[in-house]
Amino acid sequence: MFKVLLFSAIVFAANVSSAQSEPESAPVQKKHLHGLATTTMGFDDKKGKIELHVNAEAIYGFEHEAKSKKDKARKEKGLAKLEEKIADMIVFDKSLNCEIKKEIFEVNQERRAHAEVIAEFSVTCTAPVAGTSVEFNFQKAFPRIKTVQVDAIVDSVQKSAEITKNGESLELK
Ligand SMILES: [Zn+2]
Numbered sequence: 001m002f003k004v005l006l007f008s009a010i011v012f013a014a015n016v017s018s019a020q021s022e023p024e025s026a027p028v029q030k031k032h033l034h035g036l037a038t039t040t041m042g043f044d045d046k047k048g049k050i051e052l053h054v055n056a057e058a059i060y061g062f063e064h065e066a067k068s069k070k071d072k073a074r075k076e077k078g079l080a081k082l083e084e085k086i087a088d089m090i091v092f093d094k095s096l097n098c099e100i101k102k103e104i105f106e107v108n109q110e111r112r113a114h115a116e117v118i119a120e121f122s123v124t125c126t127a128p129v130a131g132t133s134v135e136f137n138f139q140k141a142f143p144r145i146k147t148v149q150v151d152a153i154v155d156s157v158q159k160s161a162e163i164t165k166n167g168e169s170l171e172l173k
Contacts, residue, residue, distance in 0.1 A: 033055070034055045034057050034058060034144070035058070035144065035145060035146030035147055036054075036055075036145075036146070036147050036148075036149065037052065037053065037054035037055075037058065037138055037145045037147070037148045037149070038052070038053045038054075038148070038149045038150075038151075039051070039052050039053075039090070039136075039148055039149070039150045039151070040150075040151045040152075041090075041123075041134075041150070041151070041152045041153070041154075042152070042153045042154075043123070043129040043130070043152070043153070043154040043155065043172070044155065045128050045129070045130075045155070046096075046124065046125045046126065046127060046128055046129065047122070047123065047124055047125070048122075048123045048125075048129060048154075049103075049120065049121065049122055049123065050086075050090065050100070050120070050121040050123060051118070051119070051120050051121075052117075052118070052119040052120075052121070053116055053117070053118055054116065054117050054119075054142075054145060055114070055115070055116055055117070056075075056078075056107060056115035056116060056117050057144065058142050058144040058145045059078040059079065059081075059082055059117050059142060060074050060075045060077065060078025060079065061074055061078065062074070063113055063114050063115040064112065064113060064115075065109055065112075065115075075107070079105055079107075079117070081141065081142075082105075082117070082119060082141075082142075083102050083105070083119075085141040085142075086100050086102075086119075086121060087100050088137055088140070088141060089136065089137050089138050089140075089141050089142075090134060090135075090136060091134065091135040091136070091137065092123070092125065092129065092132065092134050093132040093133065093134070095127060095132075096125040096126060096127050096129060096132060097125060097126040097127070098123050098124065098125040098126075098129075099123070099124050099125075100121045100122075100123050101121060101122050101123075101124070102119070102120075102121055103120040103121055103122050104118070104119065104120040105117070105118075105119050106118045106119075128155075129154055129172060130154045130155045130157065130172060130173060131172065131173045132171075132172055132173075133169045133170060133171045133172060134152075134169060134170055134172060135167060135168070135169040136148055136150070136163045136166075136167075136168055136169065136170070137166045137167060138163070138166075139165070139166050140166045146164065147162055147163065147164050148162070148163040148164075149161075149162055149163075150162075150163060150170055152170065152172060154172040154173075157172065157173060159171070159172060
């Protein structure tokens with residue numbers, strides 16, 4: 001229970017800070033961190049959750065509301081790619097046999113010209129995740145993502161990293 005609460009607290013903190021970083025009155029391009037994706041993950045033994053926040057532009061190429069047939073198709077294609085590639089983007093140790101499953105995919109149309117993709121995944125592994133490392137390859141799947149801010153809680157260990165290259169990893173210990 002405690003871990004679940006902690007995880008929610010991190011997710012909540014991440015939401016608050018992203019809300020604060022883009023006030024309505026701010027110059028649009030300045031505070032618009034389009035190269036940034038944030039990933040929060042929480043694990044309890046062999047099970048966990050991943051929550052991903054990333055601007056829609058990086059996933060499907062635009063951020064206005066998808067109204068035309070063409071835009072709807074591009075949006076769908078981008079989101080499908082995210083679901084398909086997530087296990088290549090976030091790679092757990094092979095010996096863990098982790099399965100990543102999509103739970104929630106949402107697009108928050110925050111204002112006319114900005115939208116954010118919020119994706120939640122559940123992770124089920126066959127061995128405890130603590131003590132292993134996890135590799136990130138976000139840029140390979142979505143080259144418009146430049147930096148991935150990762151916050152992880154694994155059992156009682158809390159780790160953070162700023163991932164800027166394919167193949168960088170975070171030790172979960
Ligand atoms: Zn935007």
